[in-house]
Structures are given as structure tokens and as C-alpha cells.
Amino acid sequence: MKKNKSQLTGFENLRRPAEKRLLERDVDLSNMPLEDINELIHELEVHQIESEMQNEELRQAQLDLEAARDKYTDLYHFAPVGYFSISDKGLILDVNLRGATMLGMERGKLAGRSFSQYRFDIAANKVERGS
DSSP states (O other): OOOOHHHHHHHHHHHHHHHHHHHHHOOOOTTSOHHHHHHHHHHHHHHHHHHHHHHHHHHHHHHHHHHHHHHHHHHHHTOSSOOEEEOTTSBEEEEOHHHHHHHTSOHHHHTTSBGGGEEEETTTTEEEEOO
């Protein structure tokens, strides 16, 4: 399997410190019996497979998280009601598309504005800018 450039960089970032730690252990395999070397190779192969399985689980968890985020984003931004995230100081942090439409402004221009400057008349279905 070919690795892209970012995967190689990540691999190299892990490999160098791992090789340094290995050198610090000063393990001499030259006098180790062949049976022990074969057992060691088997353990390394099992560990490699376990690592590959864990990586696949992490990739799947990341995909699931991205799908949940996208679903939340769609539900939030395209909801038929206005949603506003307000700071403890009463400033608009975020607003969905319906909320921005209600205020008659672009979403990007609402961030940092005081929420209290708007008056909502639910019965008349309108928003007025306060003084």
C-alpha cells in the first residue's frame, strides 16, 4: 500500500524517536537462541496486526464523528427556527441561517453584536432593532 506524503511525515515523526529508544535499550540479539528470536518475531507480527486493527478502529471512529458533525451542522444551520449562541456578556457567538434571516443580516456580520439590541415580536413575526 502506497503512503501519501502526510502519512510518511507522521511515520517518520514516530520512527526517529522509536529508533532512539531502541538504541538506548542496548539489546544484543546475536547470542539469542533461534527459538527465542522466532517467538520474538511472532510477537512483533501480532503486535503489528493489533496496531493495524486499532488504527482502522480509529479511522472508523473519525469517520463516524465527521458524519455526526455534518448531521448536526445541517440540523443547526437549516433548522426552520432561529438558533442563537450567546456569550455570558450577551454577545452573539453564532447564529444559524434562519436566525440571520430573522435579523436581516449575514451570519458573519452578526458575530460579536449585542443580542439585546434586537426586539423580537413573536406574534407579529418580526424583529426590530432596539436603540
